[in-house]
Amino acid sequence: KAGVTQTPRYLIKTRGQQVTLSCSPISGHRSVSWYQQTPGQGLQFLFEYFSETQRNKGNFPGRFSGRQFSNSRSEMNVSTLELGDSALYLCASSRLADHTGELFFGEGSRLTVL
Amino acid sequence: AQSVTQLGSHVSVSEGALVLLRCNYSSSVPPYLFWYVQYPNQGLQLLLKYTSAATLVKGINGFEAEFKKSETSFHLTKPSAHMSDAAEYFCAVSDILTGGGNKLTFGTGTQLKVEL
Numbered sequence: 702k703a704g705v706t707q708t709p710r711y712l713i714k715t716r717g718q719q720v721t722l723s724c725s726p727i728s729g730h731r732s733v734s735w736y737q738q739t740p741g742q743g744l745q746f747l748f749e750y751f752s753e754t755q756r757n758k759g760n761f762p763g764r765f766s767g768r769q770f771s772n773s774r775s776e777m778n779v780s781t782l783e784l785g786d787s788a789l790y791l792c793a794s795s796r797l798a799d800h801t802g803e804l805f806f807g808e809g810s811r812l813t814v815l
Numbered sequence: 816a817q818s819v820t821q822l823g824s825h826v827s828v829s830e831g832a833l834v835l836l837r838c839n840y841s842s843s844v845p846p847y848l849f850w851y852v853q854y855p856n857q858g859l860q861l862l863l864k865y866t867s868a869a870t871l872v873k874g875i876n877g878f879e880a881e882f883k884k885s886e887t888s889f890h891l892t893k894p895s896a897h898m899s900d901a902a903e904y905f906c907a908v909s910d911i912l913t914g915g916g917n918k919l920t921f922g923t924g925t926q927l928k929v930e931l
Contacts, residue, residue: 705858734917744905744921757910757918791858795917803849804917806858 703728705794705807713813719780722810726773726794732756733775734804735767738789747790750775779812787814817842817908819889821922829930834878834893836925838906841887847909848889849919850880854902862904865889876900901929 706725714720726733734757735747746759750769767777773794779786789811793804822837840846847866851859863874870882880891891904906922 732917736919743923744919746918746920749917759918793859793917803861803864804859804919806851806860808856808858 705792705805707790707792707807707810709810710808711811711813713815714782715815716782716784718782719778720782720812721776721778722790722792722812724775724777724792724794724807726775726792727796727805730794730796730805731773732795732797733769733773734793734795735775735777736791736793737761738791738809739787744791747777782814784814787812816920817846817910818920819848819906819908819922821906821925823925824923825926825928827928827930828896830898831895834891834896834900834927836891836904836906836927838880838889838891838922839887840889840906840908842908848880848882849907849909850874850878850889850891851905851907851921852902853905853924859905862891896927896929898929898931901927903927 708723732751734749736744738744748767749757753769764780769775789809791809793806818841820839849864850862852862853859862878863872865872865882873879878893903924903926905924907919910918
């Protein structure tokens with residue numbers, strides 16, 4: 702059974718640009734969550750999607766957005782990139798909407814903003 | 816809001832020694848608690864979870880954790896450390912009570928180093 706797949710794994714952008722990250726969940730999983738990991742702030746919840754609907758959102762500015770498609774694949778977008786957006790962005794999938802936090806994580810997309 | 820605190824950002828043990836990683840939670844009601852492990856350049860992997868059933872929870876790779884309500888703790892232990900246990904460990908609490916079951920609040924992490 703394939704795990705959670707995130708693309709791209711590494712990318713470099715400059716300030717002001719925008720970026721789109723992709724996540725393919727484990728087959729049969731309908732919930733996709735996104736987390737940002739930085740040395741300073743640690744792991745922070747961005748948002749969660751279930752059946753194409755955003756169920757929860759963390760405390761991030763509107764520059765951070767996401768969506769989920771009918772096949773459960775998800776994308777997140779960050780517009781007008783800032784240096785502080787440099788981070789490892791982790792996607793996690795779960796079979797159910799309230800699966801009590803048992804998440805399966807991908808290896809992440811490491812974004813560097815110059 | 817629920818939160819977890821991990822004491823000790825770095826822990827070093829000898830191979831074969833006891834591993835003890837500390838986690839204390841803050842919650843007004845019984846929480847759902849988790850330990851995740853992250854190996855270098857990888858995502859997180861669930862080690863074990865507490866969901867108000869047995870207070871002693873056994874996980875993968877020989878790890879276990881005990882939920883102690885009186886101490887608001889959920890410490891992670893392993894009787895004998897192995898070199899392959901070197902990784903970063905995160906304690907987390909679920910927002911299940913406010914409908915955010917898949918929304919986790921993580922601790923700051925503990926980097927475990929295992930020495931020969």
